[in-house]
Amino acid sequence: MRFIGAIVAVATIGGFMFGYDSGVINGTQDGLEAAFDLSALGTGFNVGAILIGCAAGAFSAGRLADVIGRRKVMMLSAFLFLVSALLAGIAGSSTIFVIARLIGGLGVGAASVLSPAYISEVTPAAIRGRLASVQQIMIITGLTGAFVANWALAQVAGGSTAPFWYGFEAWRWMFWMQAIPALVYLLALLTIPESPRFLVTKGRHDEAEAVLVKLLGTDEGTRKVAEIRASLSQDHRPRFSDLRDKVTGKIRSIVWVGIGLAIFQQLVGINVVFYYGAVLWQSVGFSEADSLLINIVSGTLSILACLVTVALVDKVGRKPLLLIGSAGMFVTLATVAFAFSHSVPGAEGGVTLPGNWGIIALIAANLYVIFFNVSWGPVMWVMLGEMFPNQIRGSALAFAGLAQWMANFFVSVSFPWAAANIGLVVTYSFFAASALISYFFVSRSVHETRGRELEAMEG
Numbered sequence: 001m002r003f004i005g006a007i008v009a010v011a012t013i014g015g016f017m018f019g020y021d022s023g024v025i026n027g028t029q030d031g032l033e034a035a036f037d038l039s040a041l042g043t044g045f046n047v048g049a050i051l052i053g054c055a056a057g058a059f060s061a062g063r064l065a066d067v068i069g070r071r072k073v074m075m076l077s078a079f080l081f082l083v084s085a086l087l088a089g090i091a092g093s094s095t096i097f098v099i100a101r102l103i104g105g106l107g108v109g110a111a112s113v114l115s116p117a118y119i120s121e122v123t124p125a126a127i128r129g130r131l132a133s134v135q136q137i138m139i140i141t142g143l144t145g146a147f148v149a150n151w152a153l154a155q156v157a158g159g160s161t162a163p164f165w166y167g168f169e170a171w172r173w174m175f176w177m178q179a180i181p182a183l184v185y186l187l188a189l190l191t192i193p194e195s196p197r198f199l200v201t202k203g204r205h206d207e208a209e210a211v212l213v214k215l216l217g218t219d220e221g222t223r224k225v226a227e228i229r230a231s232l233s234q235d236h237r238p239r240f241s242d243l244r245d246k247v248t249g250k251i252r253s254i255v256w257v258g259i260g261l262a263i264f265q266q267l268v269g270i271n272v273v274f275y276y277g278a279v280l281w282q283s284v285g286f287s288e289a290d291s292l293l294i295n296i297v298s299g300t301l302s303i304l305a306c307l308v309t310v311a312l313v314d315k316v317g318r319k320p321l322l323l324i325g326s327a328g329m330f331v332t333l334a335t336v337a338f339a340f341s342h343s344v345p346g347a348e349g350g351v352t353l354p355g356n357w358g359i360i361a362l363i364a365a366n367l368y369v370i371f372f373n374v375s376w377g378p379v380m381w382v383m384l385g386e387m388f389p390n391q392i393r394g395s396a397l398a399f400a401g402l403a404q405w406m407a408n409f410f411v412s413v414s415f416p417w418a419a420a421n422i423g424l425v426v427t428y429s430f431f432a433a434s435a436l437i438s439y440f441f442v443s444r445s446v447h448e449t450r451g452r453e454l455e456a457m458e459g
Helices: 002-011 013-023 029-036 040-068 070-090 094-122 125-157 170-176 179-191 196-201 205-216 218-231 253-267 270-283 288-312 318-340 357-374 376-386 390-421 423-445
Strands: none
Touching (some): 002 125, 013 094, 013 179, 040 196, 070 094, 070 179, 196 205, 253 270, 253 376, 288 357, 318 376, 376 390
């Protein structure tokens, strides 16, 4: 178990980087707008540019991991994180900044699909959900780490746009700070083995058995190699055409379910909180310092919620948690929308929530974050890492990851425009409606995977 814990800890640094790279943008918008003279749409594109890279990274990583291995692709993602951090901080134009974020997005996309898949492939079924849920804890820890670093730098410098070390603005240092965990991730990946299931697909059975024996013990490791070999098609290596049913020729239903889970996780609007939280709370009357502190509170609550998931996911199951989350998010998002319906015009084109409505919106938004991170946050990644049969896991992850990041891009880039043109009431009502629809989607289409071996997954 120590060895399993150690390699899971290394793999989930990818989740930390995923979270840090996604969250670092929150609190830098003022600096970007001042440095690059951005419009609302321009801000949305600079913030959301990373998501284009994420979509490409997620789509290519699944298949590339079937060719060169899970560990090597994770190492590539760590290198991309490092390059992105350095380039984003030094960017002298919006174009260079967007390129830097695209590079970072490739790393985030790859880490987002491969970390949970790798964890699922090296852990026993009885504890797989708990260990895979650690990925979401690390994502939120990365987000919170970025929020804390941003807040601290802004506090010390006197604002995100104020000069800091060597005359560079604080917002640039917010990006440069990411280089530290990126380098740690790259070096740590050198210490973990390749996925035994990948090794079997490459015919490297002795290496696979050696890894499994170290993970599970001699007898269980030998038996597991035989099971993995039996679960894989013997006539060809994994390929995209495996996603089609051999009889009907149609895309397998399990692939559509995975894509649906990936899309709904984003349509409930969680990344509006993560990417635009500081701007959102400032727009309804909170100061920049208070808004950055609210981000830290939200991140801390998210981590605590994920710890609840770790305790429950292998006992209660995946599907019940998803249903609870959908119902809770619907109620809390509807409350936020109702609170914003009481807003009145404020200074500089913003709005203000009178009376207690600001507090109600803040409480409801944080309860929403809790419901998300007890359920859809970690459980979606757990399921994507385990629900597909061995033969199609890499290919199915490619499409599910692509769908997840495309939905993320749609929500994140459209939010500044939607907030300015159709209002926060309609925007949050859309997120609430998506949460409600997700409840019925899970109830009808999602099957429980708790306690099942990966070799027993059916398509």
